[in-house]
Amino acid sequence: MKFDRFAAIDWSGAAGARQKGIALATCVAGEDAPELVRPGHIWSRREVLDWMLALEGDWLIGLDLSPSLAFADKGAFFPGWARSPADVRGLWALVEDIASDEPHLGANRFVDHPEASRHFRRHGGRCGDLFPPGAGRFRVVEDASREQGLCNPYSNFNLVGAAQVGKSSLTGMRLFHRIGGKLPIWPYDPVPERGPVVIEIYTSIAATAAGLPRGRTKIRDPQTLDRALAALGSRAHAPLGRYDDHATDALLAAAWLRAVAHDRALWSPAKLTPELARTEGWTFGVR
Incomplete structure (x- = not known):
């Protein structure tokens, strides 16, 4: 195109x-x-x-x-949660369902959910029991961008710190839920x-x-x-x-x-598989 x-x-x-x-x-x-x-x-x-x-x-x-979260490392967005979606569109729908009554496309109600919160590091020293030690979980593309020397990505499950991108990604999922089917x-x-x-x-x-x-x-x-x-x-x-x-x-x-x-x-990034294309997605510019 x-x-x-x-x-x-x-x-x-x-x-x-x-x-x-x-x-x-x-x-x-x-x-x-x-x-x-x-x-x-x-x-x-x-x-x-x-x-x-x-x-x-x-x-x-x-x-x-980031329109998605890590999936490939655990075979799920939220391991152990029965509502964990099978693909990214299900993830967008889940965030929307839980945060639907929050104004301005906010997503705080999603990360405060009893099950979802177990996977996130939040302010006030609140770290979910399923947030792994260290920096958190990363998507395949985030590891690839680091290996290629393009940037120093943060885990989308980390909501703490000036450089975190988790909050913008979660609100973005509510945006993507609305443009899905209207814009490719x-x-x-x-x-x-x-x-x-x-x-x-x-x-x-x-x-x-x-x-x-x-x-x-x-x-x-x-x-x-x-x-x-x-x-x-x-x-x-x-x-x-x-x-x-x-x-x-x-x-x-x-x-x-x-x-x-x-x-x-x-x-056509080398590591972008059909499975990643329906779950984690990819960042344009990472080869």
């Missing part, structure tokens, strides 16, 4: 109706710099959902969150010949591809942003009102998607 429009969404699992941590950037095929959608706006998760569902054309849409989500769905496609991304992979050192991928000034964009074949950006890493992550990731979307190897 040949994409001509690209979007990157820096997601947030924070509580509340609107999240300052959400940023959305787009660009078109060619060299024009990516731009923020509604710069200065504080997005809600539902607004992002509505924006995605309204898209027309050949879009590649990258979401900076790779690799859970095949890539169509035309129309929008949604993928999982790590913005840090885009940053390292642009030449930023691993572990220091956050950009908070215009000069560094322009150097990184240039490394990805993009023109300089229009000045921003504020340079926070949510906005710059989204801008850089959009330019990166445009630069690498044609790479066939990224669509």
Whole structure:
């Protein structure tokens, strides 16, 4: 498929109706710099959902969150729980069912569930008895990204610390539950010949591809942003009102998607099996 429009969404699992941590950037095929959608706006998760569902054309849409949890290591998302789903769509449905009355696509009620909570490390020193010693469980793609030197992933079962991604991933599962069947989500769905496609991304992979050192991928000034964009074949950006890493992550990731979307190897990772494609999924950019 040949994409001509690209979007990157820096997601947030924070509580509340609107999240300052959400940023959305787009660009078109060619060299024009990516731009923020509604710069200065504080997005809600539902607004992002509505924006995605309204898209027309050949879009590649990258979401900076993990749509799934580790499965392959134990043969289950939640070993020992009778409600543990057999695939990712069942996981999205389970999170939605338990957290359905929580506003703003929140997922706290899911991690507070008596059975689910046994698998998570939560704030206040609360660590479930089935959360393994150490860093927690990892998906196959997360181990692969570490082996390839792309990033230092955190377990999605870990909900503690500034670098954790578990909260954003769980709220993202409620988003994916709503776009499932309406927009194809790779690799859970095949890539169509035309129309929008949604993928999982790590913005840090885009940053390292642009030449930023691993572990220091956050950009908070215009000069560094322009150097990184240039490394990805993009023109300089229009000045921003504020340079926070949510906005710059989204801008850089959009330019990166445009630069690498044609790479066939990224669509056929060596370790992506049919079983993983229906359970754990994959992060675009990991080979």
